[in-house]
Amino acid sequence: MKKLSLSTIVIRFTLIVGAIFSLFPFYWMIVMASRTNSEIFAIPPYLTLGGHLIENTIIVLTETNFFQAFLNTVFYAVVSTILILFFDSLAGYTFAKMKFKGKKILFVFLLATMMIPGQINIIPQFIMMDWMGWVGSYNALIIPGMANAFGIFWIKQYCENAIPDSIIEAAKMDGCSTFGTYWRIGIPILKPALSFLAIYSFIGAWNNYTWPLIILNDESKYVISLALTRLQGLYFTDYPLVITGTLISTIPVLLIFFFFSRQLMAGITDGAVKE
Amino acid sequence: MDDTINDVKDKKSFKDKYSKISEKATPYIFIAPFYILFLIFGLFPIVFSAILAFSKWDGIGDVQFTGLENFKTLLADTDFWLSIKNTLIIWVIQTVPMLVIALVLAFLINLSIVKRKEFYKTTFFLPYVTSVVAVTILFGLIFSNQSGLINAVLELLGKEPIAFIDSPFWIRIIIALVGIWQYLGYNMIIYFSGLQKISADYYEAAIIDGASNYQLFTKITVPLLKPIILFTVMMSTIGGLQVFAEAQVLVPTNATAEGGALTIVYYIYQTAFLQSRYGYGSTITWGLVVIILIISLINWYLTSYRIKGEDD
Numbered sequence: 001m002k003k004l005s006l007s008t009i010v011i012r013f014t015l016i017v018g019a020i021f022s023l024f025p026f027y028w029m030i031v032m033a034s035r036t037n038s039e040i041f042a043i044p045p046y047l048t049l050g051g052h053l054i055e056n057t058i059i060v061l062t063e064t065n066f067f068q069a070f071l072n073t074v075f076y077a078v079v080s081t082i083l084i085l086f087f088d089s090l091a092g093y094t095f096a097k098m099k100f101k102g103k104k105i106l107f108v109f110l111l112a113t114m115m116i117p118g119q120i121n122i123i124p125q126f127i128m129m130d131w132m133g134w135v136g137s138y139n140a141l142i143i144p145g146m147a148n149a150f151g152i153f154w155i156k157q158y159c160e161n162a163i164p165d166s167i168i169e170a171a172k173m174d175g176c177s178t179f180g181t182y183w184r185i186g187i188p189i190l191k192p193a194l195s196f197l198a199i200y201s202f203i204g205a206w207n208n209y210t211w212p213l214i215i216l217n218d219e220s221k222y223v224i225s226l227a228l229t230r231l232q233g234l235y236f237t238d239y240p241l242v243i244t245g246t247l248i249s250t251i252p253v254l255l256i257f258f259f260f261s262r263q264l265m266a267g268i269t270d271g272a273v274k275e
Numbered sequence: 276m277d278d279t280i281n282d283v284k285d286k287k288s289f290k291d292k293y294s295k296i297s298e299k300a301t302p303y304i305f306i307a308p309f310y311i312l313f314l315i316f317g318l319f320p321i322v323f324s325a326i327l328a329f330s331k332w333d334g335i336g337d338v339q340f341t342g343l344e345n346f347k348t349l350l351a352d353t354d355f356w357l358s359i360k361n362t363l364i365i366w367v368i369q370t371v372p373m374l375v376i377a378l379v380l381a382f383l384i385n386l387s388i389v390k391r392k393e394f395y396k397t398t399f400f401l402p403y404v405t406s407v408v409a410v411t412i413l414f415g416l417i418f419s420n421q422s423g424l425i426n427a428v429l430e431l432l433g434k435e436p437i438a439f440i441d442s443p444f445w446i447r448i449i450i451a452l453v454g455i456w457q458y459l460g461y462n463m464i465i466y467f468s469g470l471q472k473i474s475a476d477y478y479e480a481a482i483i484d485g486a487s488n489y490q491l492f493t494k495i496t497v498p499l500l501k502p503i504i505l506f507t508v509m510m511s512t513i514g515g516l517q518v519f520a521e522a523q524v525l526v527p528t529n530a531t532a533e534g535g536a537l538t539i540v541y542y543i544y545q546t547a548f549l550q551s552r553y554g555y556g557s558t559i560t561w562g563l564v565v566i567i568l569i570i571s572l573i574n575w576y577l578t579s580y581r582i583k584g585e586d587d
Contacts, residue, residue, distance in 0.1 A: 007488060011386065011388070011389065012389075014379075014383060015380070015383060015384065015395055018376075018380055021456070022398050022456075022459075023398060025402070025414070025456065026401075028417065029413055032416065040422055041421070041422045044427065044431055087308045087309065090308075091306040093305075094302045094305040094306050095306065098301070098302040100302040100303065106306065106310075113313055113317060116317065116321075117516075117517060118517065119517045119519070119540050119560075120324065120560050120563065120564055121316075121317065121320040121321065121324065122543070122544075122560075123324060123327065123543070123547045123553055123556050123560060124320035124321075124323040125316060126547075126548070127334065127553065128315075128316070128319070128323075130334075144312060144315075144316035146308070146312070147308040147309040147312055148309070152306075178298070178301045179301075179305075206406065207405070207407060207408075209406070209520045210519055210540075210544075214548055225406055225407075228406075228408050228409060229408060229524060232412055232527075233527070239416055242412060242416070243413065246409045246412050246413055249406065249408075249409050250405055253404040253406070254404070256404065257401060261397050261400070261401075265397070265464050268464065269464055269465055272465045272468075272503065272506055272507075
């Protein structure tokens with residue numbers, strides 16, 4: 001009995017240490033964002049919240065183009081998410097529910113493209129964007145990724161079990177067009193799968209860094225990840241302002257996490273464990 | 276009811292030919308966007324990049340074909356080899372501890388004596404949603420040379436402060452730590468859902484036979500999770516070998532291979548986008564492709580070897 005309680009204590013202790021490791025950086029971010037620069041340099045360091053969070057927030061939002069970058073990122077993330085939802089669900093639905101020649105080969109090909117490491121194309125892609133006049137434009141961020149293999153795969157897997165063939169047949173009998181069947185019958189049933197794909201795509205776009213770094217050259221068009229590194233260069237000695245920007249940029253994804261963590265975690269594990 | 280069926284029949288005979296053709300074409304039109312985008316933005320760039328790898332080009336003048344010149348340069352390029360070394364070190368010191376700890380945590384949370392499973396899962400997973408830039412800036416400040424929390428603690432303990440960011444040894448550890456913090460929970464929940472598919476009977480039988488928690492972990496959990504472990508290893512390999520943002524945000528300028536932060540993708544970025552050497556940058560890219568292929572083959576070899584071993 002004693003041995004058991006000892007191992008229970010060790011287990012609980014390990015988990016609590018792990019939880020602190022996960023949460024502390026968030027806490028420290030808020031602490032630093034609420035202090036002045038001189039307070040941050042103090043030794044011993046202040047471990048509790050200070051009173052300058054609002055002041056720092058106002059400085060970051062008014063004296064830099066950070067607020068503009070925030071709005072830009074909302075635009076980019078929302079538009080690309082909507083396009084991904086449409087094109088991926090249409091193709092995923094087609095693969096799951098329609099019969100056509102070459103379907104198997106086309107789908108295997110689609111899966112194979114997922115194995116290509118993303119970074120190997122950045123140089124030629126950049127040059128192509130230059131030819132097309134898309135350097136500095138959101139087209140370069142949104143269009144190449146608006147139909148992606150992962151999302152199509154994900155929707156197809158979900159679709160196969162979720163939509164009975166009989167419903168589709170019935171819709172056809174009632175004179176519903178193929179697209180109409182997808183739109184009026186497929187989409188409502190696919191809602192849970194779509195909500196995961198939406199969260200996943202939105203977070204991906206919100207956090208995207210490497211490609212925007214290469215493509216966006218005009219500060220007025222910066223997305224938030226670029227504005228953050230810009231802020232770091234601008235206030236490299238004024239840590240509270242840099243970290244306030246970091247905090248502001250993190251709030252949207254934290255809110256999404258707060259409301260949708262279950263869907264997000266379930267979607268990620270489904271995708272991994274099924275394969 | 277009869278009326279509707281007749282209506283449909285009338286419609287069908289009316290536009291019979293049209294509907295037959297369009298019915299056949301429809302699925303291809305629905306899946307076309309992906310394939311069109313892949314041809315333009317996926318396949319063509321690969322071909323283009325292969326041509327560039329044998330060329331000299333600054334992006335403005337003509338593309339000069341230089342044969343194997345770039346590859347000769349590459350093999351003799353000490354920065355390239357050091358960038359491989361940096362990348363591999365960061366990859367190993369990130370992936371190995373992260374996956375081991377993730378597996379142990381998943382195992383512990385799955386134990387029946389642990390309460391609040393959802394709380395732990397959610398808490399560990401939370402860092403996954405944050406942006407790599409935000410996390411890197413935060414960690415950069417925690418380990419900052421001037422006023423970082425860690426150095427403040429060292430000073431309080433009477434120790435010398437450490438210049439973490441400038442040290443080739445420490446910078447790799449910090450880059451790895453950023454990755455561990457972000458992806459530990461991601462891997463943990465994947466392991467956890469795999470664990471839940473393992474029948475409790477196995478554990479109960481082993482417990483009756485007097486197995487300790489450690490034995491349960493090594494004799495039941497790890498062997499049965501092998502496919503999922505391999506999945507996470509592959510994901511971490513593809514991601515880890517392309518590490519860039521962490522290094523570039525921590526050391527935004529003058530990254531040198533000796534500094535420890537120059538990873539392969541960072542070197543590609545510097546060569547192509549800061550020095551406009553698109554040809555040589557593509558050559559380095561193909562060097563990276565070869566490394567990813569070699570490591571994937573090793574992974575594949577280990578997998579098939581293990582599966583054979585299980586059959587015996």
